[in-house]
Amino acid sequence: MRVLAKLENARWLDRIGDAVRRAVLATVGKGRVGETLHGQPIGHPAHPAIVQFPVGAWMSAAMLDLLPGTEHAATALLVAGTAGTLPAVVTGAADFGTLSREQRRVALVHAAANTAAVGLFTASIVARLRGDHRRGRALSFAGVGVAGAGAYLGGHLAFAQAAGVNHAAAALPRVPLEWSAVDSVDSFTDGKVGTRAFGDTTVLVYRENGRFSVMVAECAHRGGPLADGRTIDVDGQTCVQCPWHGSVFALADGHAVHGPAGSDQVLLRTRVRDGLLEAARP
Ligand code: FES
Structure with missing residues (x-):
């Protein structure tokens, strides 16, 4: 060693x-x-x-x-x-x-x-x-x-050295296993990205036509801060681009549209209860 x-x-x-x-x-x-x-x-x-x-x-x-x-x-x-x-x-x-x-x-x-x-x-x-x-x-x-x-x-x-590892998946244990409140539904704007502290990590929330995607805010490539990334349009999909090495993920489903990330961004389970957006580990 x-x-x-x-x-x-x-x-x-x-x-x-x-x-x-x-x-x-x-x-x-x-x-x-x-x-x-x-x-x-x-x-x-x-x-x-x-x-x-x-x-x-x-x-x-x-x-x-x-x-x-x-x-x-x-x-x-x-x-x-x-x-x-x-x-x-x-x-x-x-x-x-x-x-x-x-x-x-x-x-x-x-x-x-x-x-x-x-x-x-x-x-x-x-x-x-x-x-x-x-x-x-x-x-x-x-x-x-x-x-x-x-x-x-x-x-x-x-x-x-964790080369090629999905760093977003490695952050999942810090996400609550059971349904937990992220924030009120009304605090999110359609077509806009928001970030919230959730469990022991930060999640990125995207709302489109009333549907929510919630993903760990650590990039799958090497854990870069996706919350600091800019949103871009790729072939009609709204995506977030990692500020570290430029990986691009579709916000609707976490799909890795462009590398260097070789893995998709993990999406959490979501549901809406009493005006609250709730999420849980997949
Ligand atoms: S850490 Fe996000 S692209 Fe490298």
């Missing part, structure tokens, strides 16, 4: 990280393409799911390498797994463009380890195709070790 803490604070990596981020945003990491690669259509980052294919194929090949008479099957799995890194690389690159500086430092080493692993697996395939299965197995086992280190850093990014 001390090594990881040093890595998170390794400012000397920022020049490389910033240059890679600029390159990513100029190519795959921006606009609709970037949002799709980031996983917005499926509601969370696609990269962690996609990497299961190459990792699974490599691990399976390593298991076969422990058994006699499985050389061809192991080689086929290595070829499939190594070819399957392309979507993993592209989705990972799109995610890179949405990370904080501290996260980018870890992500750089994560990517470097995985690149080294791909090199080792490629060398293993070449050795096997030349008939040198002994050398091929040794290179594969080295690749599994290096890919394991890369996977460990990926886990650190997701679980310790």
Whole structure:
């Protein structure tokens, strides 16, 4: 953990990280393409799911390498797994463009380890195709070790540094579980956004034609203050734009219209009782 803490604070990596981020945003990491690669259509980052294919194929090949008479099957799995890194690389690159500086430092080493692993697996395939299965197995086992280190850093990014996490969902435990009053219905104006303290957090309330949407005011991307965002019109939908990195959410249903947020904004349950707007955790 001390090594990881040093890595998170390794400012000397920022020049490389910033240059890679600029390159990513100029190519795959921006606009609709970037949002799709980031996983917005499926509601969370696609990269962690996609990497299961190459990792699974490599691990399976390593298991076969422990058994006699499985050389061809192991080689086929290595070829499939190594070819399957392309979507993993592209989705990972799109995610890179949405990370904080501290996260980018870890992500750089994560990517470097995985690149080294791909090199080792490629060398293993070449050795096997030349008939040198002994050398091929040794290179594969080295690749599994290096890919394991890369996977460990990926886990650190997701679980310790909360990269790709829905920060609005993380705020939900601070919202009352039972129906609780937000404010009087009359205190909200149709077509206007309001904010209220609710439970142990702040919620953003939008009223349209007498219907209410209530969402946690912390942005799903990295917890930015949505209440300070401006309202904009996107294709006829009234949306709020996060002041930190520009994610846009439809106020009627919390849908993430534009990233970098890969998750929708969580809506609370709402009802009106005796002139009061009430809300509860979904
Ligand atoms: S915190 Fe990044 S877009 Fe809201």
